[in-house]
Amino acid sequence: MARSKIVLIVIVGLFIIMQLIPLNQTNPPVIQDIAAPSEIDVILKNSCYDCHSNETKWPWYSRIAPGSFLITRDVVEGRKHLNFSDFADLDAFDSTDIADEIIEVLEEGEMPILPYLLLHPGASLSDSQITALSEWAETLYSE
Numbered sequence: 001m002a003r004s005k006i007v008l009i010v011i012v013g014l015f016i017i018m019q020l021i022p023l024n025q026t027n028p029p030v031i032q033d034i035a036a037p038s039e040i041d042v043i044l045k046n047s048c049y050d051c052h053s054n055e056t057k058w059p060w061y062s063r064i065a066p067g068s069f070l071i072t073r074d075v076v077e078g079r080k081h082l083n084f085s086d087f088a089d090l091d092a093f094d095s096t097d098i099a100d101e102i103i104e105v106l107e108e109g110e111m112p113i114l115p116y117l118l119l120h121p122g123a124s125l126s127d128s129q130i131t132a133l134s135e136w137a138e139t140l141y142s143e
C-alpha cells in the first residue's frame with residue numbers, strides 16, 4: 001500500500017478513536033441561580049453562562065474531538081472558579097472575593113476568553129456592559 005494511504009488511514013483512525021473518549025459535557029442541576037437584576041442577567045447569560053453556570057449550551061462542534069477537549073476543559077475550569085448556578089449560602093468573605101475577581105477580569109478585559117469570542121462574536125462586552133457589570137458586582141460586597 002502507498003505510504004500516503006497508510007498515513008491517511010492512521011489519521012482517520014486516530015480521529016475516530018478520539019471521538020470515543022468520554023467527556024464530562026453535562027449540565028448539573030441549578031442549585032441556586034444568582035439573583036441578578038434582569039438587565040444584568042441578560043448580559044451574564046449572553047457572555048458568561050456557557051462557562052460559568054450549569055446552563056451551558058453545547059453546540060454541535062463542542063461534541064467533536066479534539067476541539068471538544070478544549071471546550072470541555074474551559075467549562076469545567078470556568079465553573080470551578082465561578083458558577084452563577086451555585087450561589088447558595090455564600091458568606092460575606094466569599095461574595096466579596098467573587099466581586100473582586102469579577103471586577104478585575106472586567107477591568108483587564110480577560111473575559112470572555114478570546115477563543116470563545118472568535119466563535120461567539122456577539123458575546124463580547126461593550127463598554128457600557130462592562131460598566132454595568134462592574135457596578136453590579138460592587139453590590140455583591142455588602143451581601
Ligand code: HEC
Nearest residue numbers: 047048050051074077078081082101102105111112113116
Ligand atoms: C469560554 C468559557 C468562558 C466564558 C464564556 C467566560 N469565562 Fe470566565 N473563566 C473561564 C475559565 C476557563 C476561567 C479559569 C481560568 C482563567 O482564569 O483563565 C475563568 C475564570 C473567571 C474568573 C475567575 C478569575 C480568577 O482570577 O480566578 C472570573 C471572575 C470570570 N471568569 C468571570 C467571567 C465573566 C464575568 C464572564 C462573562 C462576561 C466570563 N467569565 C466568561 C472561562 C470562561
